[in-house]
Amino acid sequence: MISYRKATIEDCTTLTEIRMDNMMKYMRNESDNEKDALRQSIKQHFETGIAEGSLITWLACDSEKIISTCGLTFFTATPSITNITGKQGYITNMYTYPEYRRRGIASKLFELTVEEAKVRGCGRIVLYKTGMAENIYKQFGFDDSHGYMTYCPSYELCPVVV
DSSP states (O other), X not given: OEEEEEXXXXXXXXXXXXHHHHHGGGOOSOOHHHHHHHHHHHHHHHHHHHHHTSEEEEEEEETTEEEEEEEEEEEXXXXXXXXXXXXXXXXXXXXXXXXXXXXXXXXXXXXXXXXXXXXXXXXXEEEEOOTTTHHHHHHTTOEEETTEEEEOTTXXXXXXXX
């Protein structure tokens, strides 16, 4: 049975390894030292962000095993007419292990993440799109703009500013 929850500090090592596994397809000839430095940087990112509340990560778990993730980093940009508070969310680290794909798990995590952004008052939510999940993003009302996708919960029409 699949369960959903927010990540805690105790999950940071596992989140780091999931991120590193996902990053391996983008690496070319990095040395072990470079990979270790990246691993440490990613772990620090998770630990600091979760502790400060500037990052939340929703998890899908099969029993105790984390099988899918979707992260949301909060930041503030200059307020605009379409985002009066300037509060924004950046969705990242959306990943599902291949054997769990096509079961609606990523869609559920994405829904939880978008709702979290709305509850926290984000006037704009941004993500860097990947081909695999693009249909999920579009189902939630995200618009394409030069490789990024944007959703503005407060406005029906939202100029995309990247």
